[in-house]
Amino acid sequence: MLAVGVALIPLAYLATRAGEAGWDRMADELFTARTGELVVRSVALATVVTAACTALGVTLAFLVTRSDLPGRRLLGVLAALPLAVPSYVAAFAWVSTLQGDAGVGSFAGFWAAALVLTLVSYPYVYLPVAAALVGSDPAQEEVARSLGRGPWRTAVGVTLRQVRPAVAAGALLVALYVLSDFGAVSILRVDVFTRAIFTAISLGFDRTGALVLSTVLVALTALVLLAEQFSRRRAARYARLGGGAARPPGRVRLGRLRWPAVLGVAGVLGAALGVPAVSLLRWFGEGVSRPGSLGELADAAANSLGVALLGTGLTMMLALPVGLLSARAPGLLAMALDRLAYLSHALPGLVIGLSLVFFGINVAYPLYQSVWLLALAYAALFLPLAVAAVSAAVAQAPPGLEEVARSLGRRRAHVLRTVTVPLAAPGIGAGAAxxxxxxxxxxxxxxxxxxxxxxxxxxxxxxxxxxxxxAAAAPYAALLVLIAAVPTWWLSARTGVLTRTGG
Structure with missing residues (x-):
């Protein structure tokens, strides 16, 4: 219940503030041309980036796992690494590179934001699709080939149909990410909901306007979540029957397309990883040579690690009982708690931050201006990620071992600590990462x-x-990317891409 309470704090804030403002005041802010423009621009950006990421992620996953692409193992690792590059770091890299040579204003606007967000978001599609392709049953493809279908018709008509749930889930995650992004759109000066909300609060002190925009943004992201639930129900139709074959699937021969495919993949990786790397190296030396810069950087790194570890610990602690209940005692209560925990998934970080500022000042003042309130924000934002990881890991742990321990007189808490959690530890660790x-x-x-x-x-x-x-920003960006690359590499390793794609 505590986990659900954390997830409900932002919604309680929005409801309270809406009641204070009144419908007439809300309507005056809502039915304006500017709000309509924000809706159109935000939805358009999410649509363009989601479509691009879907095409890019599926293509890269197929080339790495199911074709004879040269160097596919190395390329498979590199293709996942843009997940470690925050959108605002990528935007900073592109702006500092292009504007440094071509002048202010040369790289900004809708299409610049679409490019940057696509390059940092496609791993949300690539990783689940690659994992699904590695783990899918090759028997269905062999049947299709035996009926006279060629390799490309089999790939499109059979292989890709098997991974449609992974494609849909990844695409919807991209849509949620784009709707909630603040850093890239702010640096690239694209007026979407998150930037408008932050401006209303930080510059205009327009709390009612920020409330209206936050409510509309929550409604948009809630629609995306409804689509996510629909995709989950459809995923069951593609479930694999039986254990399947343990052998690796066959590979499509690219033929004349082999080296053009390598050049295409290299071009994507150059834009996603090469531009940030070149930009950071260009400015890094000058940035760290400033007096006092190393001390400031060390303090910021320590603070980042500290609050991230605190937020991760709190999030996993809250997620563990919800995930256990969902996996071991499915029913109406478990489903209700699980869905309530997912409510925070519909809220951007900006809305979570505003709600917890309100909560800290009015309800939990001792927490205000403390790292604990920031950790609580991380828990509200990322609880669904942790719940999903815990639930999936516990569901894969054999319940028979728990029953044996209980038959020997062990209490539930002891069985949980000594049997269930150790069995599910790898999956829980992936969720924590x-x-x-x-x-x-x-x-x-x-x-x-x-x-x-x-x-x-x-x-x-x-x-x-x-x-x-x-120059001053480059060391912060470089260190942030290096630290984030460690869990990213480990998560990509868990998909099987590193070990099952060959040389």
């Missing part, structure tokens, strides 16, 4: 809730980028 990665990259809630005078790598980068201090 994902939560840690997202806590390290989170920006808007951290900007609003960090204690006064405290800088993290994300906020330090943001502060310096906002005044075009690219």
């Amino acid at each position: 994902l939560v840690f990665l997202t806590c390290m990259k989170e920006l808007p809630a951290t900007l609003l809730l960090r204690p006064t005078g405290m800088d993290t790598l994300a906020t330090g980068l943001w502060t310096r980028t906002s005044v075009a201090a690219y």
Whole structure:
């Protein structure tokens, strides 16, 4: 219940503030041309990026796992690494590179944001699709080939149909990510909901306007979540029957397309990883040579690690009972608690931050301006990631071992500690790694809730980028990406891409 309470804090905030403002005041803010423009622009950006990420992620996953692409194992690892690059770091890299040579204003706007968000978001599609392709049953493809279908018709008509649930889930995650993104759209000056909300609060002190925009944004992301639930129900139709074959699937021969495919993949990786790397190396030396810069960087790194670890620990602690109940005692109560925990998944970090500022001032003042309130924000934001990981890991642990322990007179708590959790530890660890990665990259809630005078790598980068201090910002960006790359590499290894794609 505590986990659900944390997830409900932002919704309680929105309901309370809406009641204070009244319908007439809300309507005056809602039915305006500017709100309509924000809706159109936000939806258009999410649609363009989601379509691009779907095409890019599926293509890369297929080439790495199911074709004879040269160097596919190395390319498979590199293709996952853009997940470690926060959107605002990628935007900073592109802006500092292009504007440094071509002048201010040369890289900004809708299509610049679409490019940057696509390059950092496609791993949300690539990783689940690659995992599904590695684990899918090749028997269905062999049947199709025996009926006279060629390799490409089999790939499109059979192989890709098997991974449609993974494609849909990844695409919807991209849509949620784009709707909630704040850093890239702010750096690239695209007026969407998150930027407008932050401006209303930080510059205009327009709380009612921010409330209206937050409510509309929540409605949009809730629609995306409804689509996610629909895709989950459809996923059951593609469930594999039986154990399947343990042998690796066959590979499609690319023929003349082999080296053009390599060049295409290299071009994507060059844009997603090469541009940030070149930009950071270009500015890094100048940034670390400033007096006092190394001390500031060390403090920010320590703060980032500290709050990310605190947020990860709190999130996993809250997720464990919900995930256990969902896996071991399915029913109406478990389903209700699981869905309530997912409510926070519909809320961008900016809305979570605003709600917890309100909560800290009016309800839990001792927590206000403390790292504990920031950790609570991370828990509210990323609880669904942790619940899903715990539930899936516990569901895969054999319940028979728990029953044997109970038959020997062990109490439930002892069985949980000594049997269930150790069996599910790898999956729970993967969930913790994902939560840690997202806590390290989170920006808007951290900007609003960090204690006064405290800088993290994300906020330090943001502060310096906002005044075009690219050299000063580069060390923060570089260290943030290096730290985030560790859990990203481990998560990509768990898909099987590193071990089952061959040379």
